[in-house]
Amino acid sequence: MVAAKDFDRSIDDVGNILCMEHVNVTVPDQTLATYFYVNGLGFTRDPYIDFGPFNVWINVGSQQFHLPTKEPQVLRGHTGVVVADLDALEKRLTSVSSRLKDTKFAFSRNRESISVTCPWGNQIKCYAPGKFGNMKLGIPYVEFDVPVGTCPGITRFYEKVFNCTTTLRKKSCEINVGRGQTLRFRESKKKVDYDGHHIAIYVVNFSEPHSYLKKKNLITEESDAHQYRFLTIIDPKSGKKLFDIEHEVRSLHHPMYERFLVNRNASQTFFNYQQGRDAFVP
Ligand SMILES: [Fe+2]
Numbered sequence: 001m002v003a004a005k006d007f008d009r010s011i012d013d014v015g016n017i018l019c020m021e022h023v024n025v026t027v028p029d030q031t032l033a034t035y036f037y038v039n040g041l042g043f044t045r046d047p048y049i050d051f052g053p054f055n056v057w058i059n060v061g062s063q064q065f066h067l068p069t070k071e072p073q074v075l076r077g078h079t080g081v082v083v084a085d086l087d088a089l090e091k092r093l094t095s096v097s098s099r100l101k102d103t104k105f106a107f108s109r110n111r112e113s114i115s116v117t118c119p120w121g122n123q124i125k126c127y128a129p130g131k132f133g134n135m136k137l138g139i140p141y142v143e144f145d146v147p148v149g150t151c152p153g154i155t156r157f158y159e160k161v162f163n164c165t166t167t168l169r170k171k172s173c174e175i176n177v178g179r180g181q182t183l184r185f186r187e188s189k190k191k192v193d194y195d196g197h198h199i200a201i202y203v204v205n206f207s208e209p210h211s212y213l214k215k216k217n218l219i220t221e222e223s224d225a226h227q228y229r230f231l232t233i234i235d236p237k238s239g240k241k242l243f244d245i246e247h248e249v250r251s252l253h254h255p256m257y258e259r260f261l262v263n264r265n266a267s268q269t270f271f272n273y274q275q276g277r278d279a280f281v282p
Pocket residue numbers: 022024066198199200248
């Protein structure tokens with residue numbers, strides 16, 4: 001007989017949000033944007049849904065950046081990504097530097113990550129595989145700068161509305177999403193106006209959050225049968241508005257749920273080409 005062991009079964013609990021699927025920031029120039037996200041960061045332009053000059057979807061493992069053409073939006077905080085190889089990333093970023101020199105593009109390497117600024121100021125922090133479960137390529141978290149004193153209410157919101165498990169620290173909090181992703185919030189004195197960038201999440205129970213948000217008059221768009229949007233995070237205890245970040249909320253019946261995303265091996269070039277190694281293999 002196997003000896004009884006004490007397992008903390010709650011560690012494997014998953015709340016109502018199964019995944020954060022994309023981060024949407026508008027960009028004014030698709031040529032520069034694809035040069036940055038594809039050639040610089042090494043990600044893959046979605047080959048199947050191609051909007052041409054009006055929008056580009058960039059695949060990063062099982063997540064995406066959506067980049068519609070418009071005045072630039074800048075996420076208030078930063079997006080964490082996992083890439084296959086930091087040394088190779090540093091080489092690619094160096095190689096795109098001269099063409100992006102008249103933009104906000106910049107990068108710096110730290111002990112465990114490379115912090116990158118996109119041509120319009122979005123902050124992206126790139127990690128090697130290993131820090132976020134078994135994610136080898138993807139977006140493990142998005143971190144938002146939020147007003148001082150709002151983190152306790154933000155955790156209450158995701159616990160109450162989305163049944164998420166959360167971690168509350170002194171000036172920050174983390175909301176657990178699916179297997180190994182988080183939404184992070186960090187209190188900051190920075191005051192930046194919200195420009196409309198958004199994130200998309202998939203939820204198991206679609207109607208309960210909708211009922212709550214509708215009752216509080218927080219639904220901003222009834223997109224279609226499988227998607228709605230809300231903008232404002234409130235404290236369920238006081239009703240106080242805490243932070244605006246548009247969430248595109250999708251059900252598991254949304255046609256794009258678990259859509260297969262193509263990812264390439266970013267190390268393949270004309271000069272070092274290896275047969276059969278075109279696809280990213282985790
Ligand atoms: Fe979206």
